[in-house]
Amino acid sequence: MISNTAVFIAHLNTLFATSVHPEYLPMAGPKNAAKDPNPSYQKAKNAALRLLTYRSRSEKEVERRLKGKYTEDVIDRTLSDLRRQGLLNDAEFAREWREQREKFRPRGPAVITQELQKLGVDREVIREALSDFDSSANAYKAGSKYAAKLPVQDAALFRRRLGAFLHRRGFQGDVLGHTVERILRELLDSLHGGVDRDEQYDQAEEPHRWDRRQGNDECAYHRSGSDVS
Secondary structure, X not given: OOOHHHHHHHHHHHHHOOOOOHHHOOOOOXXXXXXXXXXXXXXXXXXXXXXXXXXXXXXXXXXXXXXXXEOHHHHHHHHHHHHHOOOOOHHHHHHHHHHHHHHHOOXXXXXXXXHHHHOOOOHHHHHHHOOOOOHHHHHHHHHHHHHOOOOOOOHHHXXXXXXXXXXXXXXXXXXXXXXXXXXXXXXXXXXXXXXXXXXXXXXXXXXXXXXXXXXXXXXXXXXXXXXXX
């Protein structure tokens, strides 16, 4: 029969893609409780490990969940042990968070930064995790699916709605504007089969700047060189 410890090791290996030595994991049963001089610590560690079986977490997340239930000394010891065992690593956690966003729900660096800060990740750790982030690729991935729902025949309305969508997801400035124009051009080319388009669509080729109007979920585009109100 496979022991509970073996099953737990296999589960953690799957989650973290790392090898966890059995001595680092809690053993069930009264024998372990009798040997542990600090049962409060073992309870805290078991609680932390349970949290980590659902998904990887930041150090601050685990600390917040333990706070109020255990003493600071017990929490510090638990966090220290988990760091030493490689089960808590904010740099790795931030990279994983970014990768999950890129794969399933693309967001801009501004939103990802906010999310990680709420989870207690240090700003410098976040900056390093996003150091090679491709904003243009992520904006295009996020915008392409949404754009299929928009009326491409009305270029102005298309720009406003797609621009607002991308802005809410943390994309800004030139990345946002260029992504909107790229997607619009591609959809128009597809719509017209590569032949010359009507004059009303020609403005899609011209560079625009995007501005978020206060109190309005839509966008206002301004030709390059004009003032943004």
